[in-house]
Amino acid sequence: MVPRPHNHGAGHSCEGDHDHHDTPEMGLQYSLYSKIDKDNLECLNESTEGSGKLVFKPWEERLNFGTYVESDADEELLFNIPFTGNIKLKGIVLIGSEDDSHPAKMRLFKNRPHMTFDDVTVPADQEFEMQPDINGSLEYSTKVVTFNNVHHLSIHIPSNFGSDQTRIYYIGLRGEFFESHHHGVTICTYEAKPNMSDHKNPLSDTVSHGIQ
Template identity: 45%
Template structure:
């Protein structure tokens, strides 16, 4: 087994099963900076980023990531701006290689396994879900405004290696809206000197 140097002793919260097939939309893949996604302990370099597919392709079994020397996988997921993540879906196989527990960390770039000994922002017990029908809601207080998400698969259902076909994230992209607000605020507070050439001389003399 790999020596990752951290403990697996952590209490996970139980999430009830839901029907995520049509109710929830996992559309945040378009806001993931896929070129910068890294997956630690993947058996094939670059395979981890391929599980972040558009929702319509989540049943595609040709692309997946499998862990290398033990059951753990660590996904580092940067976004192209600030986002609010409200839930996720994970698809694995129908055997013991399906992820059983995940730990989530926000805004900790380039996490390594040694860093995962800290308290997670959320821990989730997963169900075996080869069709992606279970939705796992995330804590609004923790993931309401983030730019990076790390997902540690800390346990599976008994196999030596873990296999993941799909990770879907649902939520909202926030950065663009906030940028427009900032620009509008700046313009509303524009200094007179910024528009001096646009103001008639008579008005300028009366102001000074």
């Protein structure tokens, strides 16, 4: 049996992570992949262009090992994931290979579009020390208060278990989706320079305009 994740020290939260069983409801719970703006999804350091998008797929296809993303120059991967609305992220499942190419750490950043590897030096909103998972039995629970109202999620994979390259077959996102509502700024109009004729004081005919 795949070992349960556990807390590995300060700053690396795995609290609430748990094994779960495959049920028909799982496909609905992990449906946020369909709310990703895949045309604008970026995966940095992928060995094959466009392969990073392929790991965000239906729960029922999570064990399809014919599609995957593999890192190129080193073991790092960075996903920039825009959504078509706002999400409340509750948990992540990641399926890797059973060898040393499986990710060993995962770092999450909220609402920081177009991150690069230079940007990941800042503290992450949440980090996880990972355990090998080849069938999607482990969920890494996020801090829901932090990952509420998310329109962009960045996932940084800084290391694996010793391989030169990192390989990922599936990333599942569990949570809630909310449509974005864009309202034009039509409620209030501010004048840069008041037009005095539009603000005529009805007492101006009888009251002096200055004090000598």
